[in-house]
Amino acid sequence: MSVCWNCGAEIDWVCKPDGGYIPVDLEPVFVIEGDGQDKFYAEEEGELTGRVAEPGEIQTLEQKINTPVAFVPHWRTCRKGR
Numbered sequence: 001m002s003v004c005w006n007c008g009a010e011i012d013w014v015c016k017p018d019g020g021y022i023p024v025d026l027e028p029v030f031v032i033e034g035d036g037q038d039k040f041y042a043e044e045e046g047e048l049t050g051r052v053a054e055p056g057e058i059q060t061l062e063q064k065i066n067t068p069v070a071f072v073p074h075w076r077t078c079r080k081g082r
């Protein structure tokens, strides 16, 4: 675990499929693939494109199994970004 030099938040690092690492937030999220343009990163699936599931959107066990979980790149949530 490390800390963002910019905002001080705790971050983690995920391997990119094409090499290198990207900083991500600690908590993974459910990703609705194919609905949205945001990028997410998972250890196994690599890069996913979609959007974060809304609270309550993933409820059944089947949904939890079938919905990929991935990490949000920290640059999207960094409090001192932009």
Ligand SMILES: [Zn+2]
Pocket (backbone or CB within 6 Å): 004, 005, 006, 007, 008, 009, 074, 077, 078, 079, 080
């Ligand atoms: Zn930050």
